[in-house]
Amino acid sequence: xxxxxxxxxxxxxxxxxxxxxxxxxxxxxxxxxxxxxxxxxxxxxxxxxxxxxxxxxxxxxxxxxxxxxxxxxxxxxxxxxxxxxxxxxxxxxxxxxxxxxxxxxxxxxxxxxxxxxxxxxxxxxxxxxxxxxxxxxxxxxxxxxxxxxxxxxxxxxxxxxxxxxxxxxxxxxxxxxxxxxxxxxxx
Amino acid sequence: xxxxxxxxxxxxxxxxxxxxxxxxxxxxxxxxxxxxxxxxxxxxxxxxxxxxxxxxxxxxxxxxxxxxxxxxxxxxxxxxxxxxxxxxxxxxxxxxxxxxxxxxxxxxxxxxxxxxxxxxxxxxxxxxxxxxxxxxxxxxxxxxxxxxxxxxxxxxxxxxxxxxxxxxxxxxxxxxxxxxxxxxxxxxxxxxxxxxxxxxxxxxxxxxxxxxxxxxxxxxxxxxxxxxxxxxxxxxxxxxxxxxxxxxxxxxxxxxxxxxxxxxxx
Numbered sequence: 491x492x493x494x495x496x497x498x499x500x501x502x503x504x505x506x507x508x509x510x511x512x513x514x515x516x517x518x519x520x521x522x523x524x525x526x527x528x529x530x531x532x533x534x535x536x537x538x539x540x541x542x543x544x545x546x547x548x549x550x551x552x553x554x555x556x557x558x559x560x561x562x563x564x565x566x567x568x569x570x571x572x573x574x575x576x577x578x579x580x581x582x583x584x585x586x587x588x589x590x591x592x593x594x595x596x597x598x599x600x601x602x603x604x605x606x607x608x609x610x611x612x613x614x615x616x617x618x619x620x621x622x623x624x625x626x627x628x629x630x631x632x633x634x635x636x637x638x639x640x641x642x643x644x645x646x647x648x649x650x651x652x653x654x655x656x657x658x659x660x661x662x663x664x665x666x667x668x669x670x671x672x673x674x675x676x677x
Numbered sequence: 678x679x680x681x682x683x684x685x686x687x688x689x690x691x692x693x694x695x696x697x698x699x700x701x702x703x704x705x706x707x708x709x710x711x712x713x714x715x716x717x718x719x720x721x722x723x724x725x726x727x728x729x730x731x732x733x734x735x736x737x738x739x740x741x742x743x744x745x746x747x748x749x750x751x752x753x754x755x756x757x758x759x760x761x762x763x764x765x766x767x768x769x770x771x772x773x774x775x776x777x778x779x780x781x782x783x784x785x786x787x788x789x790x791x792x793x794x795x796x797x798x799x800x801x802x803x804x805x806x807x808x809x810x811x812x813x814x815x816x817x818x819x820x821x822x823x824x825x826x827x828x829x830x831x832x833x834x835x836x837x838x839x840x841x842x843x844x845x846x847x848x849x850x851x852x853x854x855x856x857x858x859x860x861x862x863x864x865x866x867x868x869x870x871x872x873x874x875x876x877x878x879x880x881x882x883x884x885x886x887x888x889x890x891x892x893x894x895x896x897x898x899x900x901x902x903x904x905x906x907x908x909x910x911x912x913x914x915x916x917x918x919x920x921x922x923x924x925x926x927x928x929x930x931x932x933x934x935x936x937x938x939x940x941x942x943x
Contacts, residue, residue, distance in 0.1 A: 584746070605678075
């Protein structure tokens with residue numbers, strides 16, 4: 491099973507530990523890129539990417555607007571911005587109104603990535619307390635991408651995974667270990 | 678979702694009829710905003726919309742208002758506003774006129790935040806503030822100075838974190854039902870200019886506040902606008918951008934005043 495060259499991951503409450511588990515298992519060099527859209531406090535500007543950086547040897551940054559997306563790099567949505575993918579494969583940030591009560595919104599990232607990367611994209615939805623990301627995951631599936639949802643039975647809060655499964659009808663309901671295995675296949 | 682051909686058709690029309698070039702703007706964001714705009718304006722399809730807007734200035738203005746992005750909150754990024762209060766304005770103030778410009782202002786949060794700081798520093802009487810946008814409806818929105826009550830808590834928290842001395846932001850507003858209206862006295866020193874940034878010719882500005890506006894520009898257009906803003910500043914004038922906007926890679930001679938808070942010096 492091929493791991494697509496871009497992976498977008500969305501999560502909210504309860505997803506931090508899952509993300510750190512995933513990051514811990516990554517080697518220094520990966521030949522795909524990861525974009526993380528994690529709901530976060532709007533005015534906590536620093537500390538988050540620094541905490542994640544401790545878990546991985548891969549470069550992980552909060553990008554500037556219009557920064558080119560580089561293979562091997564992990565991107566974390568900065569606080570109080572939406573993060574999207576632009577046609578020329580660069581990061582597009584936005585301060586538009588919250589979407590699904592969230593800024594950053596997972597739907598906005600997933601929808602933009604889907605239309606650009608199409609079947610060369612994997613979308614993963616993790617634990618969370620609202621329904622942001624469900625429409626976005628469906629969009630990824632509709633464009634031919636590979637979709638994964640964290641098993642609601644394992645998720646700290648299962649609202650987000652349940653809604654994502656319901657809307658996208660994905661068949662890939664994975665435990666954390668299986669998500670990690672999937673990503674490691676590329677390595 | 679608007680497909681690329683429809684986008685092209687609309688671009689050509691807006692450029693020829695209204696001199697408004699959609700190709701200056703970030704495509705992924707604008708494509709969605711255009712779709713939402715003509716939906717909100719109750720058009721069922723894009724051909725319908727194109728036909729209607731082709732000769733209707735009123736509709737064009739409504740469209741422009743819809744696609745412009747409102748600002749998010751007052752005193753957004755309180756650390757930046759603390760720096761404005763404690764470093765930027767004292768540096769620029771020289772007991773004569775303080776000339777300030779807000780290019781492409783849309784909803785007034787940034788403008789009124791600055792005015793409140795100016796008032797609290799007792800610099801307001803020396804200030805001349807220019808606010809510009811090609812959208813007349815955006816300027817009207819700013820002139821009204823009306824904010825929804827549910828934004829108050831966030832704004833007030835930001836205000837207090839940024840060193841606000843007035844105890845509470847509510848002192849600057851009149852409450853009426855669900856809305857907060859900024860005090861009229863805070864509007865005295867504002868000049869409104871109905872032009873896009875490139876069309877505004879002002880020189881010797883002390884300060885330009887331009888936060889999270891270039892997110893919606895393509896790179897080339899961003900470069901042009903930054904170059905124009907640079908030439909509008911006096912020497913040692915200051916421009917403030919959004920935290921995650923960079924002007925590092927642009928070929929302009931801005932220096933850092935405060936890199937962490939995206940504050941630059943000419």
